[in-house]
Amino acid sequence: MDWVNVTIQGILLGGLYALFAVGLSLVFGVMRIVNLAHGDLGILAAFIALFFVQWLGLGVLWSSLLSIVLMIGIGYVLQRGLLNFTLGTDDTRPILVTFGLSVIIQNALLMGFSADTQGLKAGGITAESIEITDRLAIGWYPLMIFIAAIIIIVALQLFLANTRMGRAFRATSDDRDAAELMGINNRHIYSLAMAIALGVVAIAGILMGIRTTFDPTQGQFNLIFAFEAVIMGGMGSLWGTLAGGMLLGVSQTLGAQAFGSEWALFTGHIVFLAVLAFRPQGFFAKTVTA
């Protein structure tokens, strides 16, 4: 029964990884930018929520909502005011700029909040669980995170498939110059994509901050997990990203169960490398060329 339990924990953990990965995948899909600051921006959102709790005395829920809204705004401005200028002929420029951004965010958080681990406290919800048998229980809170991941992925899929703006996203991803000739301002589209991406990663960062603890350097690990989820799932597929996140989560929790908790990250990376070796395009890759 322990193994079933551990597998379920892993699947639910995968929902959190998927939430971290969705924005990374969207941004890469629409504008071919690899945002190396993505994980740090998620942690930044958790710290912003913490700031609202500690300094303004707001509740965790309101602080979180404010932080998410703020991150959406930051996403738009960051893309429009900075990252759009890195786009063009040289693919290394956005990588260097987002790497710099990652360093700046980490160090600004270290200066502002010190290297201590922090937590967002959301009351009893994190401790409650549904008992299925006396040896098998599912935590309410991890289940909520998983459901949130599914809702967000469904919403994004519907947006991309059925709305005027969603089609503009896909058209810009296919051919930005041709999209411009259809009246689509690609700088606006890119900024909207980054706004959505940071809104989702803010949700991920805050949910993680409530689930466990966080510190200023944690963003880089989340970035790696997000990369692994995206690549295992296959580029361009949001459901693939969820599957990739679940596989990573299960690999980690089963590894911890089999070899001890210090092996969790290692077994996760090993499974990722195995996927990379035997199915480098991932499980659900969607690419179309003219």
Next chain:
Amino acid sequence: MSMLRLQDVNVFYGDFQALFDISFDVNEGDLFAVIGANGAGKSTMLRTIAGAMQPKSGKVLFEGEEINGISAHKRVDMGISLVPEGRRVFPSLTVRENLQVGAFSRRKGDWNVDTVVDLFPLLKPLLKRQAASLSGGEQQALAIGRALMANPRLLLLDEVSLGLAPVVIKAIYEAMVTLPDRGMTVLVVEQDVQHVLTVAGHVACFLEGRISLEGEPSELSPDAITRAYFGM
């Protein structure tokens, strides 16, 4: 009335000058053809009108107003649509979605998925297909239909017959000649002189970035056109 006017337009790619003091007028309701050999500057001229390139000097006037400096996506809102060279359909989108993206600007007018399909019946059975799976001729019809979805006042067509089978070229030209009657001004660029001269009301021949001949096709002798085209 002059729908489009170019005044002494000079366009450069870095140090290389592609267009030299280009001036011409396209009247409302015209089907205006620009012919010329590969590299004569025809596509550069179209891209300058569409806003994808900016002239170093000279003016582009649309319906009497200077539009220099206005970006390409805003020109679509004003009523200028370009069917780019090489078709450039969105490969991962379906045919219907490609058409819907064409209507992104939300300009009012008669064109919608149904009227485009009426104009190009070959698209009707393909609406749910991914554009990447279409043949060259089907993609060309789609690219034109997609541009029409923006309800343009001025339609710019770049090499629409390039690489297509004669039967497809015929269908596309038959559709094209009906457009001026539907309130549109058409500026078409072609290397293949034969077809376009039978439908155009006015023709300009480009040679190495300059206009070498201009007039109504009926007034121009084949010899004069050949000399203007090849620079002999």
